[in-house]
Amino acid sequence: MSFLKKKEKPPKISPERLxxxxxxxxxxxxxxxxxxxxxxxxxxxxxxTQTVRTIKIKLDAIGSRIWKRIDGKTSISEIAxxxxxxxxxxxxxxxxxxxxxxxxxxxxxxxxLILPPPKxxxxxxxxxxERIRFEIKELEKAYKKKKVDEKTYREIRxxxxxxxxELEEKVKGDAxxxxxF
Amino acid sequence: MYEFEREYWxxxxxxxxxxxxxxxxxxxxxxxxxxxxxxxxxxxxxxxxKQLEEKKIRxxxxxxxxxxxxxxxxxxxxxxxxxxxxKGSVEVCGHKAYFARWRNDTEITxxxxxxxxxxxxxxxxxxxxxxxxWGKVANWLIPGITCHTxxxxxxxxxxxxxxxxxxxxxxxxxxxxxxxxxxxxxxxxKTLVVHxxxxxxxxxxxxxxxxxWCKKEIPKEIYAAIGGFSPHRLKPDETxxxxxxxxxxxxxxxxxxxxxxxxxxxxxxxxxxxxxxxxGPQEGIEDLEGLEKNIKFQLD
Numbered sequence: 078m079s080f081l082k083k084k085e086k087p088p089k090i091s092p093e094r095l096x097x098x099x100x101x102x103x104x105x106x107x108x109x110x111x112x113x114x115x116x117x118x119x120x121x122x123x124x125x126t127q128t129v130r131t132i133k134i135k136l137d138a139i140g141s142r143i144w145k146r147i148d149g150k151t152s153i154s155e156i157a158x159x160x161x162x163x164x165x166x167x168x169x170x171x172x173x174x175x176x177x178x179x180x181x182x183x184x185x186x187x188x189x190l191i192l193p194p195p196k197x198x199x200x201x202x203x204x205x206x207e208r209i210r211f212e213i214k215e216l217e218k219a220y221k222k223k224k225v226d227e228k229t230y231r232e233i234r235x236x237x238x239x240x241x242x243e244l245e246e247k248v249k250g251d252a253x254x255x256x257x258f
Numbered sequence: 259m260y261e262f263e264r265e266y267w268x269x270x271x272x273x274x275x276x277x278x279x280x281x282x283x284x285x286x287x288x289x290x291x292x293x294x295x296x297x298x299x300x301x302x303x304x305x306x307x308k309q310l311e312e313k314k315i316r317x318x319x320x321x322x323x324x325x326x327x328x329x330x331x332x333x334x335x336x337x338x339x340x341x342x343x344x345k346g347s348v349e350v351c352g353h354k355a356y357f358a359r360w361r362n363d364t365e366i367t368x369x370x371x372x373x374x375x376x377x378x379x380x381x382x383x384x385x386x387x388x389x390x391x392w393g394k395v396a397n398w399l400i401p402g403i404t405c406h407t408x409x410x411x412x413x414x415x416x417x418x419x420x421x422x423x424x425x426x427x428x429x430x431x432x433x434x435x436x437x438x439x440x441x442x443x444x445x446x447x448k449t450l451v452v453h454x455x456x457x458x459x460x461x462x463x464x465x466x467x468x469x470x471w472c473k474k475e476i477p478k479e480i481y482a483a484i485g486g487f488s489p490h491r492l493k494p495d496e497t498x499x500x501x502x503x504x505x506x507x508x509x510x511x512x513x514x515x516x517x518x519x520x521x522x523x524x525x526x527x528x529x530x531x532x533x534x535x536x537x538g539p540q541e542g543i544e545d546l547e548g549l550e551k552n553i554k555f556q557l558d
Contacts, residue, residue, distance in 0.1 A: 093297055137460075138460045164529060166437065166457070166529075167418040170456060
């Protein structure tokens with residue numbers, strides 16, 4: 078038996094939904110590009126609100142070119158299509174390698190994803206509820222560690238809870254219509 | 259309407275909607291298994307087993323029993339109730355096949371047939387998603403299956419790369435890493451190896467040339483399959499490919515000569531670096547030549 082508490086993993090997002098999501102570079106994050114087009118992401122390490130030092134994350138040639146396509150407007154599927162033609166790779170190769178790369182950026186909190194709304198009547202709705210609940214837990218942790226001030230914490234939490242309410246009503250509505258028809 | 263693509267894998271050819279791909283493989287000398295997944299779900303799996311001579315003497319395997327046993331085994335293994343609601347027969351690649359449509363959590367169609375030409379028993383499962391109809395699926399799935407061919411080779415296709423392997427070779431082991439697969443085939447004392455690497459131009463830009471790339475990037479599975487070689491000994495051959503050709507005589511009196519050949523080249527048209535290898539008796543070199551000549555890439 079392990080006495081160490083395992084870090085909770087975020088709920089899974091369906092590949093279809095992930096594929097149509099839009100990656101956005103985390104606001105405030107800076108990066109530099111060298112003459113060869115290689116990107117170095119400058120990640121601030123903070124103690125409270127103060128930046129104590131900066132870590133540089135160097136991307137490889139392909140990663141750097143993908144990074145430059147992340148503009149907050151282009152979806153993963155569109156980037157995959159661009160990759161397919163640009164690097165002569167199949168759609169499946171593009172989808173899988175890009176999803177893995179984006180996931181690693183999301184895990185390091187360098188990129189966030191704007192997910193498309195869940196399709197009504199599909200397991201995506203429940204998946205979204207679980208995801209928001211996980212986000213609330215993360216927000217609570219950040220608040221307890223004083224990384225977020227009280228006003229922001231309450232505002233975001235309220236928005237999250239409203240979103241869950243809306244989604245739960247949708248689930249109830251779907252169940253009702255299934256019973257009746 | 260679906261657009262289809264053809265899959266060539268483990269001595270079977272079939273077609274499936276575009277975008278689906280191999281999700282898992284397994285094989286031995288007498289059996290083969292692979293699974294095809296869509297973006298969201300497992301869609302089908304196919305398993306074949308060579309019929310052993312002793313089994314043939316004891317009595318012919320009956321596809322209808324293979325299907326029933328599979329469904330019963332599934333129910334036992336997963337402790338789930340299964341319900342068969344349709345049974346019937348279809349023709350697969352000229353063979354009479356039996357199928358059962360059944361459900362537990364999902365709807366599944368299981369098909370089995372015997373291929374006398376290849377002396378194999380086949381079992382295929384198709385996993386339905388809401389909205390899919392068996393009639394429509396059967397229309398594209400069944401006619402697309404090829405379990406035997408008159409040719410002397412099997413076609414393989416993975417991530418847009420197609421190649422031919424002589425029929426006496428069996429898929430031995432492999433790594434289906436996206437963009438960098440390693441596939442090893444064996445036939446008695448002969449070994450054939452295929453490997454490629456996508457993003458060739460971008461990957462080579464990190465090295466001085468292909469020779470330097472080889473020193474660092476050749477997967478360890480290839481060294482093991484060929485029986486060890488030094489990339490430092492790679493030299494350009496008459497076609498411009500980097501190559502190693504090593505021969506060794508087995509024993510002082512033996513006349514048999516074993517060869518190890520590795521060839522590596524950068525194909526700018528497909529933006530891939532290809533590696534082919536052979537290890538075995540000298541007489542088998544033409545297997546490598548055939549493999550090398552028939553590697554094709556087609557972007558979907």
